[in-house]
Amino acid sequence: MSKEPVAVVGIGQTRHVAARRDVSIAGLVREAALRALADAELTWADIDAVVIGKAPDFFEGVMMPELYLADALGAVGKPMLRVHTAGSVGGSTALVAANLVAARVHRTVLTLAFEKQSESNAMWGLSLPVPFQQPLLAGAGGFFAPHVRAYMRRTGAPDTVGSLVAYKDRRNALKNPYAHLHEHDITLEKVQASPMLWDPIRYSETCPSSDGACAMVLTDRAGADRAPRPAAWVHGGAMRSEPTLFAGKDFVSPRAGSDCAADVYRQAGITDPRRQIDAVEMYVPFSWYEPMWLENLGFAAEGEGWKLTEAGVTELDGDLPVNPSGGVLSTNPIGASGMIRFAEAALQVRGEAGEHQIDGARRALGHAYGGGAQFFSMWLVGSAPPAG
Amino acid sequence: MSAPLRDVAIVAFAQSDHRRRTDDLSEVEMVMPVLHEVLRRTGCETSDIGFTCSGSSDYLAGRAFSFTMALDGVGAWPPISESHVEADGAWALYEAWVKLLTGEADTALVYAYGKSSPGSVRDVLTRQLDPYYLAPLWPDSVALAALQAQALVDAGHTDEAALASIAARRRADASANPHAQLTGARPQGDHVVAPLRTGDCPPIGDGAAAVILAAGDRARELCERPAWIRGMDHRIEAHSLGVRDLTDSPSTRLAAERAGAFARPVDTAELHAPFTSQEVVLTRALGLGDEVRVNPSGGALAANPVMAAGLIRLGEAAAAVHRGDSDRALAHATSGPCLQQNLVAVLEGDPR
Amino acid sequence: MTVTPPPEILRAPLVVEFPFTRSLGPVQSAFLTGLRERVVLGVRTESGKVLVPPVEYDPETAAELRELVEVAATGTVTTWAWNPAPRPGQPLATPFAWVLVRLDGAGTALLHALDAPGPESVRTGMRVRIRWAAERSGAITDIACFEPYEDDAPGPSTGTGEGRPAAHDGEFADPVTGITTPARLDYTYSPGRAQTRYLYGLAERRTVGERCPSCAKVYVPPRGACPTCGVATTDRVEVGPRGTVTTYCVVNIKAKNLDIDVPYVYAHIALDGAGLALHGRIGGIPYDQVRMGLRVEPVWTEGARYPDHYRPTGEPDADYDTYKELL
Structure with a gap:
């Protein structure tokens, strides 16, 4: 017997901000969950299981917070599963939930990812001191900047490409009411004049630290038939991992990323991603990762990704819009960021993305990565049910 | 299902x-x-x-x-x-x-x-608790299990002597388990948090x-004799101890039902009960009688590597099927304070 | 053949400590502010049950709960456990009983400590009352503990019948909307076999990697396994001391816990003979003159475990093709 097709029929997210001081952790996740249920016109009783993800527990200082969150998410008496795959977790969580439906273990599943970074400090959470190791820097920017330099060296990309991405994503965010950063007075000059933090990465080319949550309701064919609004259908989904550091690792274009994309394309029958995919929500926490992932995901030949960005192909009105929502550069509740990518891809093919809707989007890719550019999760969603 | x-x-x-x-x-x-x-x-x-x-x-x-x-x-x-x-x-x-x-x-x-x-680990596990009302009091894992044990005693479901005999049985069983950390006869020891004594707690x-x-x-x-997973399910309960009946484990029973555990009797059960008192709760919730071999490996009372001890229950139950010691086994894992979340799998070997 | 004894195991304290800042939301805010004012609030569910402490969402129905009521500061022990050896952070420093207490008017029980002379003076069903902390800030610790209380015990309360608790609007002057919950956990870290051997090498100012018996790559620092082959690395191989800067960034922001002046160069350095780059700081050259391919060597300072930084050797830069796999 073949797998059950999986449909996304409800999507909800919080209005992402630096600090949600008006709600508890439970209040935050609840908001996203209720919006997803409302979108699907379902109630708690319609949900068979909850799959939840977030990044390291140290961010909120609660070990396995899903235990405390069971009540808020209507999970009492139901299965509740917690996923943690570093930065890719939001995507992985959605895929685990989708598998529950695909395997016909459950019919309707709520999946949710969150981070309430204002409870602590991400810099602290990411840089817990380890005895006997030499402290050399703090935070993720310094870790990724040398890889960006390696990309620039390898491809000869001009210095300005990173600023183009940041300028685009911040403008896209102005069309997304849920985005954290709404920089109404953004200009390319301002991006290019912002302080160099980890040369070659400028302040305006880095992601913010956000409080936020994202939730989706996934269901089977029968559930999709009952849904009040168009469904997004999962045409392919995959996770790939490779080790953190190893001899021969290509940090610029990790094989786990390209293998993961190839698996998803195979499942979805995609042979020419550049032409067949209408919108991409990719995980770009530092602006230069857009051209890097364009190559890694097969949208551009090796060394050519920056040319797409430079030519405006990835703009909202380009022929391959990347991060119409404003992306991670505009919103980053770490554990939720991957699921927001997946959800935004689904919104596009449902035609429900509002002001940042890509007209006629039929297939969209959601992408997430994490760890030392080693954990990848992706899904491809379509406006029509998968064939077969 | x-x-x-x-x-x-x-x-x-x-x-x-x-x-x-x-x-x-x-x-x-x-x-x-x-x-x-x-x-x-x-x-x-x-x-x-x-x-x-x-x-x-x-x-x-x-x-x-x-x-x-x-x-x-x-x-x-x-x-x-x-x-x-x-x-x-x-x-x-x-x-x-x-x-x-x-x-x-x-x-x-x-x-x-x-x-x-x-x-x-007693203190680390306090960080699992509601961060507003519970975690600031640092109630450690033994203290919470002891509150559950006392509720069992008050309800007449067990007493200290019965708990001691569970502890003794598990460590005796563990003598045949070369991987176990705590085996053989040992004194019950003093109260760690009463009514639980050293012997009632996992290593x-x-x-x-x-x-x-x-x-x-x-x-x-x-595999010569695979341990077929006939069903598997897990369920979670409310977080707060004060809203739960600590003497029962409805989530275990529901997971077992969904896993098909009650369709036919099992001959072996590997229960993830880090404390003797929790074995009492689980055997009652699952309705396991004397005819069922419970924790022949010694269970978590013999070795309790946190985050692996539940998987070991599934592994031990499967190994019993592989060896031919069991034809139908139930395996259970738990997570959270006082058995908040529970998973049950039913494993079977092909007929011999 | 003599067997070399394994080096002495290294250990060091690892402290994970942070003052977490928690926003409360309306129900928890009202409850904790109430404690500051010596008022105990519960919340009523749709079925009429009163939950104390009040939670934001009904454990049974998942409904949002907002209907606050005031309950008594006296109650009945529903279960208890005698704690002969209090641990850091717990409510009392002398032996006490952990208790679940159903306050009069409540349908559920609250976890806290009971100050009692000994286990013989505690029993399920006993009457207790809150002992308030002298200084209260709006936290669960505003209840210092419970204490035994002699009264004419009322019958068991379900929170639904007679003596229905009065509604409370949850309004207080200067409400507490957030709390700080410092948490400290102490660990003893030990780095394991491979890292320990590496560290002992460094103590002699030698950088000793380990070779994978399967793929022959040399790992520096060794972490115990060849991550691509999934087998233990074995043979020890000294690498360096010289190496090549394969890529880098210029760090312009000062990290709180790091005593390094900015700007500085953080580089990936492939030591000669190593299968991958390690990370280090570059010095002895203006930061804006560092480049990929720069040849460097370690600079040690007295008593330091690691080279303080790497400086140029003066050799010609390495050709890109020689290190492009080692970025």
Whole structure:
């Protein structure tokens, strides 16, 4: 017997901000969950299981917070599963939930990812001191900047490409009411004049630290038939991992990323991603990762990704819009960021993305990565049910 | 639930020797030999595995992303299809089982590890509690289990002597388990938090475990007598102890029902009961009679590597089927304070 | 053949400590502010049950709960556990009983400590009352503990019948909307076999990697396993001391816990003979003159475990093709 097709029929997210001081952790996740249920016109009783993800527990200082969150998410008496795959977790969580439906273990599943970074400090959470190791820097920017330099060296990309991405994503965010950063007075000059933090990465080319949550309701064919609004259908989904550091690792274009994309394309029958995919929500926490992932995901030949960005192909009105929502550069509740990518891809093919809707989007890719550019999760969603 | 889409079995199980401390080994150095052992038992190599899933906790290690380093022991190259749960490895096994049910993979490697020795696990586990009303009081894991034990005593379901006899039975059973940390006759000792005495509590230690799952004919190729997963389900309860009936475990009963455990009697049960009193709760909730062999491995009272102890229950139950000691076994894993979350699997061997 | 004894195991304290800042939301805010004012609030569910402490969402129905009521500061022990050896952070420093207490008017029980002379003076069903902390800030610890209380015990309360608790609007002057919950956990870290051997090498100012018996790559620092082959690395191989800067960034922001002046160069350095780059700081050259391919060597300072930084050797830069796999 073949797998059950999986449909996304409800999507909800919080209005992402630096600090949600008006709600508890439970209040935050609840908001996203209720919006997803409302979108699907379902109630708690319609949900068979909850799959939840977030990044390291140290961010909120609660070990396995899903235990405390069971009540808020209507999970009492139901299965509740917690996923943690570093930065890719939001995507992985959605895929685990989708598998529950695909395997016909459950019919309707709520999946949710969150981070309430204002409870602590991400810099602290990411840089817990380890005895006997030499402290050399703090935070993720310094870790990724040398890889960006390696990309620039390898491809000869001009210095300005990173600023183009940041300028685009911040403008896209102005069309997304849920985005954290709404920089109404953004200009390319301002991006290019912002302080160099980890040369070659400028302040305006880095992601913010956000409080936020994202939730989706996934269901089977029968559930999709009952849904009040168009469904997004999962045409392919995959996770790939490779080790953190190893001899021969290509940090610029990790094989786990390209293998993961190839698996998803195979499942979805995609042979020419550049032409067949209408919108991409990719995980770009530092602006230069857009051209890097364009190559890694097969949208551009090796060394050519920056040319797409430079030519405006990835703009909202380009022929391959990347991060119409404003992306991670505009919103980053770490554990939720991957699921927001997946959800935004689904919104596009449902035609429900509002002001940042890509007209006629039929297939969209959601992408997430994490760890030392080693954990990848992706899904491809379509406006029509998968064939077969 | 309806019958699973495919037949999936546990085809191999391996575990470390559980020890009070493993200062001489990093996490990956502790995990890797167990991965090698479980692969050796099937003749598989990493490249034969379709999906890998692990369970562990950053809070035990005191380091964010601690699982990323353990992945070094897998040999994830070329890149692998892989996931991780921040929970006991039993839930990693659940995720892998679902993956196999979809047909996207035919084999899966599941592993879990926990080093309790670097920190004070009683205190570390307080961080699992509601961060507003409970965690600021630092109620440790033994204290919470003791509140549950007293409720059982008050309800007339057990007493200190009965708990002591459970402790003695499990450690005696564990004498036949070469991996166990605590075996043989031992004094019950003083109250740690009354009514629980030293003997009622699990040993604190470090360890790892791994299983391999396989579907259909692949399972028969890899194992002489696969332990078929006839059903598996897990359920969670409310978090606050004050709203729950601590003498019962409705989530265990519901998970067992959904897993099909009550359709026919089981001959063996591996229950993840770190405290003697929790074994009382679980055997009552599951209605297990004297005819069922409970925790022949010694259970978590003999070795309790946190985050692996639940997966070990599934592994031990499967191993009993592999050996022919069991035809139908129930395996249980728990997570959270006072059995808040529970998983039940039913494993069967082919008729002999 | 003599067997070399394994080096002495290294250990070091690892402290994970942070003052977490928690926003409360309306129900928890009202409850904790109430404690500051010596008022105990519960919340009523749709079925009429009163939950104390009040939670935001009904455990049974998941409904949002907002209907606050005031309950008594006296109650009945529903279960208890005698704690002969209090641990850091717990409510009392002398032996006490953990208790679940159903306050009069409540249908559920609250977890806290009971100050009692000994286990013989505690029993399920006993009457207790809140002992308030002298200084209260709006936290669960505003209840210092419970204490035994002699009264004419009322019958068991379900929170639904007679003596229905009065509604409370949850309004207080200067409400507490957030709390700080400091948490400290102490660990003893030990780095394991491979890292320990590496560290002992460094103590002699030698950088000793380990070779994978399967793929022959040399790992520096060794982490116990060849991550691509999944086997233990074995043979020890000294690498360096010289190496090549394969890529880098210029760090312009000062990290709180790091005593390094900015700007500085953080580089990936492939030591000669190593299969991958390690990370280090570059010095002895203006930061804006560092480049990929620069040849460097370590600079040690007295008593340091690691080279303080790497400085140029003066050799010609390495050709890109010689290190492009080692970025």
